[in-house]
Amino acid sequence: MSIRKFHRLSACVLAAYILLHLVNHLMAIAGAHAHIAFMEATRPLYRHAVVEPVLLACVLFQCGSGIWMVLRGWKKRCGFVAWLQAGSGIYLALFLLFHVGAVLFGRAALKLDTNFYYAAAGFVLMPYELLFAPYYFFAVYALFTHLGCAAYWQAEAHSPMVRRLAIGVPAGVGLVVALLINLALAGMLHPLDIPAKYLTIYR
Template sequence: MSIRKAHRLSACVLAAYLLLHLGNHLVAVAGAHAHIAFMEAIRPLYRHAVVEPVLLACVLFQCGSGTWMVRQKWKKRSGLVAWLQAGSGIYLALFLLFHVGAVLFGRAALKLDTNFYYAAAGFVRMPYALFFAPYYFLSVCALFTHLGCAIYWQVQARSLTVRRLALGIPAGVGLLAALLIDLAFAGMLHPLDIPAPYLTIYQ
């Protein structure tokens, strides 16, 4: 199997989890309690002793293989969609490494439940919010843009309108989802009462 095919297979595995994870974050529009309840319901699935190592391995492989492919075709890359695919892929790789690392650190070293409050604490503390708001916003936009680019290449034989919609619709959905998630975690939709252990991380 080529690296490109393995990258796509790994992407499918990760996409299933990431869409579930983003769905969890979007539930936060209804409040922190709804987010935590949804998370507690689905955690047994992705933290299963077999599933979690597979997901972590996919993250590492996806980041490594994606970076390798970007480097291989860097000088041959041309066109807006090609550069959008490369740029969104690089951002996603960096985000996944830092985000997964932060979650594992929170669980193992800080002994915290890495739930809604673990992420939200960074949104309400200044100057950390200036980093976390765009950090999360761009990650969601990058995911949907990367997905849109992949769909774009699959319908390359179709009309220009179809190709534009293939990229534009996922990118638009990602933009809306990113905005809602940021607003929810920043406490702009519902008042937040973040427990002290989470806030002390940023003191």
């Protein structure tokens, strides 16, 4: 089996977790308490002693194989969608490495519960919010755009309109989801009372 096929297989495994993770973040529309309640209910699944190492291995492989494929095909790549797929993939790979690393660091070194407040703390203090707001926004948008690019190539035999919808609909959904998650993390949907132990990370 080629690296590209393993990349797709790994993507399917990660997609199941990422979908759950995005739903978790969208629960924050109802407030931090809803986000944390959903997280506590689902954590036993993805932090299981068998499941979590598999997910971490998939993250490393997905990032490594994705960057390798982009670099290998750099000179052969042409067309807007091809470059959009490469760009969104590179951003996602870097985001996953930093994001997963930050979560593991928070758990192991800082001894913190890496819940809603761990992410939200970076959204409420200057100048960190200038970094975290676009950092999260473009990660969610890149995810949906990358999936849209994959759908675009799968619809290659269909009409131009179908192919445009295949990439345009996911990208549009990504914009909405990214905006909602950012607004929730920034405390613009509900007032936030972030515990001091999370704020001290940035002070």
